[in-house]
Amino acid sequence: MQFAAHESFHIRDGWLRKGLLHIEQNPYLFSEEHAEDDLGVGRNMVSAIRYWLQATGLAVAVPEKAEGKRNLRFEATPLAGLIAQYDPYLEDEGTLWVLHYELATNFQQATSWSWFFNRFGVRHFTQDLFLTHLQRFVEAGAKRKISPRSLEKDFRCFVRTYARTVEKTGNLSPEESFDCPLAALNLLEYLPKTKSYRLLVPHEESLPELLVGYALVRMHVETPLTSNEVSFREALYGEGSPGRVFNLDPDTLYGHLLHLDEHEEKLVTFSRTAGLNLITLQTRDPHEVLTHYYRSLGGDA
Numbered sequence: 001m002q003f004a005a006h007e008s009f010h011i012r013d014g015w016l017r018k019g020l021l022h023i024e025q026n027p028y029l030f031s032e033e034h035a036e037d038d039l040g041v042g043r044n045m046v047s048a049i050r051y052w053l054q055a056t057g058l059a060v061a062v063p064e065k066a067e068g069k070r071n072l073r074f075e076a077t078p079l080a081g082l083i084a085q086y087d088p089y090l091e092d093e094g095t096l097w098v099l100h101y102e103l104a105t106n107f108q109q110a111t112s113w114s115w116f117f118n119r120f121g122v123r124h125f126t127q128d129l130f131l132t133h134l135q136r137f138v139e140a141g142a143k144r145k146i147s148p149r150s151l152e153k154d155f156r157c158f159v160r161t162y163a164r165t166v167e168k169t170g171n172l173s174p175e176e177s178f179d180c181p182l183a184a185l186n187l188l189e190y191l192p193k194t195k196s197y198r199l200l201v202p203h204e205e206s207l208p209e210l211l212v213g214y215a216l217v218r219m220h221v222e223t224p225l226t227s228n229e230v231s232f233r234e235a236l237y238g239e240g241s242p243g244r245v246f247n248l249d250p251d252t253l254y255g256h257l258l259h260l261d262e263h264e265e266k267l268v269t270f271s272r273t274a275g276l277n278l279i280t281l282q283t284r285d286p287h288e289v290l291t292h293y294y295r296s297l298g299g300d301a
Helices: 015-025 037-040 043-055 078-086 093-104 111-121 127-141 148-164 181-185 207-221 232-237 250-259 288-295
Strands: 061-066 069-076 188-191 196-199 229-233 268-271 277-283
Touching: 015 043, 015 061, 015 069, 037 043, 043 061, 078 093, 078 188, 078 196, 078 288, 093 111, 093 181, 093 207, 093 288, 111 127, 111 148, 127 148, 148 181, 148 188, 188 250, 207 229, 207 250, 207 268, 207 277, 207 288, 229 232, 232 277, 250 268
Parallel strands: none
Antiparallel strands: 061 069, 188 196, 229 277, 268 277
16 A cells, blocks of 8 residues: 655646656666756656656566665556557547556555545545545555555545646645646546535546446456456446446446447457346457557557
């Protein structure tokens, strides 16, 4: 479990691309004393960029020891390479859905995000409700004590990840008022009258069905099951499922599965024989599904 490693900064526009470009040039950048000079941001923001690269599955840190000194070498992941090939500026909304999926299933590094989408199960909540349930979860499973302040930092960063800025007062600096790119997914709404938040079901047309397929394959690959079949209930309620991570209701998920079954590639098929609603995965490679998604956009390979 990891909490508050983001230095209270949500993802800023351009940060992930900047971080990937710099570790390509210098894999040891984040081990160096003056990384902020190269990245052009403050020291705490350097730590935040390093964290978000890992939390979104775009980079991994490889420990090294040379001449008695420990360093971390950062490497871009195959996912980062695929995104760089088709969407180098991370502008496509489908890329944002993928980054959200990676973040919401990264239990080790983005524990509060993973807990919220896979275990919390509450769609309308206040800060107090969020923190009360998160504290109980942490106390039941953490091997060390986590301070309430760290959990509060995670809450603030979590809601800033998905909810658009609704008020800009004199207490907010221009830097703090920047929305996270993932706010474009319109998954979370702030309700100022009740000072609460509401999780939203994405419109069917706003979430590409191939990315629902990507989530299904990602979920299935990480389970010990050898079968290539997934029940509708697992796709809706299973941990790491598109139903959980994308907050889909049964009707919306059903519609996505119908569209997936119509794709020429037949990467995911959907059988409604005898009311079984059985999903069959024809691939165990999520990057194959993601490649088909990007190619469907008409971009260059």
